[in-house]
Amino acid sequence: MTTVSATRAAQPTALAARSGEPTLREGAKGAAVTQLQNLLRNKGYNIAADGDFGPKTEAAVKKFQSSKGLVADGIVGPKTWAALKGGAVSNPGTPAGGKQVTAYVQGRPSTITVVPVGNGKYLRADAAKNFKAMQAAASRAGVNLTANSGFRSMEEQKVLYQKYLNGTGNLAAKPGYSNHQNGISMDIGNVGGYNTKAYNWLKNNASKYGFQNDVRGEFWHWTYKGGGVA
Template identity: 60%
Template sequence: MVAIARSTALAPRVAALAAPPTLRAGANGPSVVTLQKKLAAAGFNPGAADGDFGPKTLAAVKAFQQAKGLAADGVVGPKTWSALNAATAPKPPPPASSGGSGPTLRVGARGEPVRALQNRLNALGYKVGAADGDFGPKTLAAVKAFQKAKGLTADGVVGPKTWDKLGIKVQGPSTPPSSGGRVVTGYVNGVPRQISISSIPGGKSMRSDAAAAFTRMHAAASRAGINLHVNSAFRSMEEQRVLYQKYLNGTGNLAAKPGYSNHQGGIALDINVGGTGTSTYKWLAAHAKEYGFVRTVPSEPWHWEFRP
């Protein structure tokens, strides 16, 4: 009877020893090291796993608690330990049939397959913002980051291998990028390079990613009653030479030396704004940055460049 009584009396003490201790700022020791490692594994930086519950660890605990909907008091009790254990528990391997498939997508593509791609990237932590069905600069950056993380060629083109790693199956075609896609010789800081250019509304051309962004911006402006008429976009070497000579003769606007104009790189365009007081200019000033375009020449309100 005595032995049974002693075992029963010891049971609560053994359970208490097995449970993680409550930790708060100022604590130290192996339990704090465990806490710091779990915070780091969950994506919340506590600093070095040195066993000291200092300001960085406190900030990481509060951020984790807030993210998990807990009281962000910085005290690591049972609820916080439970959430940390759940967040850092080993994940089961995906089933063998988890590969995905879909149409080949690249910058400028639009439609439901792009929306499905964007939703999947967002869910995996590769943030593209709103899943709007437009394959623009943010989606391109997210795709490249995903491809790099998965050991794929980070070219931004979503083909069979990328779909397989994404693990989703998407049906249906997408709208292709802007028409064009010609490979031409462009120039960046005097250095010739091959670039792909695509057509934009109005018959001009830009580098393909810039063309896709401008096409979206043009459509948004049209919906607002604004017509973005482009006077000049991509320029060949000969076209730049003509404009530069006019500038030297005093019969034309400011023009860069041939080979050094951003028009020759396919990222610049001149829009007929009619001055800074017009509705066209005001619309661009308010919205162009949303599409990656900025005004870069203070003396030229018509000159905008694609710099996402």
């Protein structure tokens, strides 16, 4: 018989089994290191999530391993990954698939929880909840809304800003100053223009979910302003 507690207990194992993370040690660089650093930050370790596995990250890994009764060798293998992720699953308030990231508002960093909204994109948890509700309502009206862009890291915004400066990309806010970096703005796919069924549906309904089309000339760019169903 399956009980609620048995189902919950099984989750960390399932997550670890499908994760397939690489073994990491000092000197490693890249997205997996950033993921590791964000998981450590979730546990309260004060390190940068810069994708560079240096001495501070190694020290945090060793402390974390000690706290979990693992061999404190500073090498992040399957057991350490599982321990890091297992804790995240049972952490109340982090929705399924959610992760903590460094957000920026007016140039100032803070940590927020973002959750997936499809296409590999993320929004801040309250904005995501409203986008999903809005997407479901739109779908019932025959309008297919997708996420073309959501939360952006500092690195992602820097790339877009440079393209804008070079004249090869859309208008992009200065890094640190985009609402995409706060996880509340998204670029919605399939809108197609201002005079479309999708745009008119959004114009009439998005405010119920707290979203506004707040950049002139960008029919695709919608920002969650609060309220809605969250």
